[in-house]
Amino acid sequence: MADKFVDIKELPRKLGLVDRKKTTTNEKFSFRDVRWIQIEEFGITKYRYSFDETENWTIVDIRKQRNLDRREQNEPSLVNVDRSRPIGEKSLTIFRNRLLSYQKILEDFMKT
Numbered sequence: 001m002a003d004k005f006v007d008i009k010e011l012p013r014k015l016g017l018v019d020r021k022k023t024t025t026n027e028k029f030s031f032r033d034v035r036w037i038q039i040e041e042f043g044i045t046k047y048r049y050s051f052d053e054t055e056n057w058t059i060v061d062i063r064k065q066r067n068l069d070r071r072e073q074n075e076p077s078l079v080n081v082d083r084s085r086p087i088g089e090k091s092l093t094i095f096r097n098r099l100l101s102y103q104k105i106l107e108d109f110m111k112t
Helices: 008-015 089-111
Strands: 036-041 044-048 058-061
Touching (some): 036 089
Antiparallel strands (some): 036 044
């Protein structure tokens, strides 16, 4: 059964993500104060500090290599630490689709 688990703590590193404290315009960023988020591209988060639709979106890029387009990078291999078996392409596709479905759920929630 151990071969079915993935080390979640290593996931950000394997996906090439980091915990940024500043926005793309070098302003201090605190997720605690964020009220509204929008994710259109992997690793790039737009946010607002209020639910006011006239407020401009601010951007935080949590990709390790900001200057590279995600499509140009090689997909990281998500490896099971116990058996070093990569997750299959079908599973990765399901995972990506679920992440996109969360965006839809959040959009629907914000409309209510």
